Amino acid sequence: MPRAIFTDIYKDLKHKIETGVYAYQDMLPSENSLTETYQCSRNTIRRALSLLTDKGYLQPMHGKGVRIIYQHRDPAEFSIGGIESFRESAARNKLNVRTQILQFDTLVIDEKLSAKTGFAPGSEVWKIIRLRYLDEKPLILDENYFLQSFVPDLTPEIASHSIYDHIENNLHGSIALSKRRMTVEKATAFDETYIELGDYNCLAVVTSQTFDADGRQVEYTQSRHQPDYFCFYDTAMRSHR
Amino acid sequence: MPRAIFTDIYKDLKHKIETGVYAYQDMLPSENSLTETYQCSRNTIRRALSLLTDKGYLQPMHGKGVRIIYQHRDPAEFSIGGIESFRESAARNKLNVRTQILQFDTLVIDEKLSAKTGFAPGSEVWKIIRLRYLDEKPLILDENYFLQSFVPDLTPEIASHSIYDHIENNLHGSIALSKRRMTVEKATAFDETYIELGDYNCLAVVTSQTFDADGRQVEYTQSRHQPDYFCFYDTAMRSHR
DNA sequence: GCCGATTTGTCCGTATGTATC
DNA sequence: CGATACATACGGACAAATCGG
Numbered sequence: 001m002p003r004a005i006f007t008d009i010y011k012d013l014k015h016k017i018e019t020g021v022y023a024y025q026d027m028l029p030s031e032n033s034l035t036e037t038y039q040c041s042r043n044t045i046r047r048a049l050s051l052l053t054d055k056g057y058l059q060p061m062h063g064k065g066v067r068i069i070y071q072h073r074d075p076a077e078f079s080i081g082g083i084e085s086f087r088e089s090a091a092r093n094k095l096n097v098r099t100q101i102l103q104f105d106t107l108v109i110d111e112k113l114s115a116k117t118g119f120a121p122g123s124e125v126w127k128i129i130r131l132r133y134l135d136e137k138p139l140i141l142d143e144n145y146f147l148q149s150f151v152p153d154l155t156p157e158i159a160s161h162s163i164y165d166h167i168e169n170n171l172h173g174s175i176a177l178s179k180r181r182m183t184v185e186k187a188t189a190f191d192e193t194y195i196e197l198g199d200y201n202c203l204a205v206v207t208s209q210t211f212d213a214d215g216r217q218v219e220y221t222q223s224r225h226q227p228d229y230f231c232f233y234d235t236a237m238r239s240h241r
Numbered sequence: 242m243p244r245a246i247f248t249d250i251y252k253d254l255k256h257k258i259e260t261g262v263y264a265y266q267d268m269l270p271s272e273n274s275l276t277e278t279y280q281c282s283r284n285t286i287r288r289a290l291s292l293l294t295d296k297g298y299l300q301p302m303h304g305k306g307v308r309i310i311y312q313h314r315d316p317a318e319f320s321i322g323g324i325e326s327f328r329e330s331a332a333r334n335k336l337n338v339r340t341q342i343l344q345f346d347t348l349v350i351d352e353k354l355s356a357k358t359g360f361a362p363g364s365e366v367w368k369i370i371r372l373r374y375l376d377e378k379p380l381i382l383d384e385n386y387f388l389q390s391f392v393p394d395l396t397p398e399i400a401s402h403s404i405y406d407h408i409e410n411n412l413h414g415s416i417a418l419s420k421r422r423m424t425v426e427k428a429t430a431f432d433e434t435y436i437e438l439g440d441y442n443c444l445a446v447v448t449s450q451t452f453d454a455d456g457r458q459v460e461y462t463q464s465r466h467q468p469d470y471f472c473f474y475d476t477a478m479r480s481h482r
Numbered sequence: 483g484c485c486g487a488t489t490t491g492t493c494c495g496t497a498t499g500t501a502t503c
Numbered sequence: 504c505g506a507t508a509c510a511t512a513c514g515g516a517c518a519a520a521t522c523g524g
Binding site for chain 3: 515516
Binding site: 059185200 | 295297300310312418419420421422423424425426427440441442443444445452456468471472473474475476
């Protein structure tokens, strides 16, 4: 786990910003004064600040100072952003969740599935289809493929809770990186069977590949979301093109 | 612009990865050997590598090396990611674009518009509605609000090309940061009038706020995309929670 | 307009820790 | 065990942008 100084400073400043100690449009203390309050080098401060900048909390201004640009957003909607599991998002939004397992199988990746999922042909994986409820409304249809050698002892019981918790708590390996792709797709008959779509005839679809610390692909997932409860946040700097 | 060493190295490595000099799943040369090939300090190398890591090109593995995890993706779809203007994306995908101006006005932000756009009440802005064609298909409906004091000399002529080019080339100010929010919304009558939706009854909607180097909000934009041509990429590290 | 102080941006060399092989 | 490789941290130097007098 990160016992690094810069992550501690990052978390402390993040908390101060989120709780309004530093408010929107305020200026952060200068880097030099922060080195004194945290008793560390300027490089370490700058590392913490760059994390906050990347996440859209800060805006550094050359020669002037660093401005806080974090704003609270309406927590009414269910949102995803960063790598956050369904349960984490739901907990953050104080919602009740339930998961129903529709399919739980093992299979070997063939050519066709390889093209779809990115796993090498011959890979042995778990295939799990789950229906996610928020406050008893069926809203998300998840199709997961997990590499069996990465998550050897998966059970429907575990899958009905959080697979990510299981991976991080009970296994040595940890997730390191995730690539996602967001599109809008027409609803299939399968979607309509399980998800309460209302008037919509399409869904928000997030497909993702997850890699472990060794760069091995360990997961492919497609999540199909009811549009009303889907929201994706992103913040981007225009630089280094 | 940025003639920083680490950006040059970043661009060079990025190019080598995209052109296959370093292929998917290959190992990058070690940081120490890169300091020799680029004749710079290890810090500078690490800075370039961290950019590539953030963008999903590299996966560093403690004690082992750095693996390339960049994969070419199908360029058939129109995609957005990072801060990239419509024209940049289209050019990257070698498509013909045309822009039709539906509305070009000046107005003053009132309370209601302030809540929607994030501009302070009383702000004087341009309001522009544009319809974007790709290969003569009307696919994107853009509603832009630009702060007039930031882009004083806007004309319909300029708006029909790229406003971003105009800002970066002709004005001193430059865009620094953009926050975006992606949702799926039911199509309105206005949408259906202009966009070829086919069977879809909804669209992919991207709303964004853009800030200049001083942290002033200078733009609010809502882009409504035909689902077939919308794709949003993202890559995230699980760390520093 | 100039100058000096402040602040952020870039870069370096070095040292130490930790994981892998 | 030692060698290699990435991770963290420090202190110093200079550049570039800004601001006040």
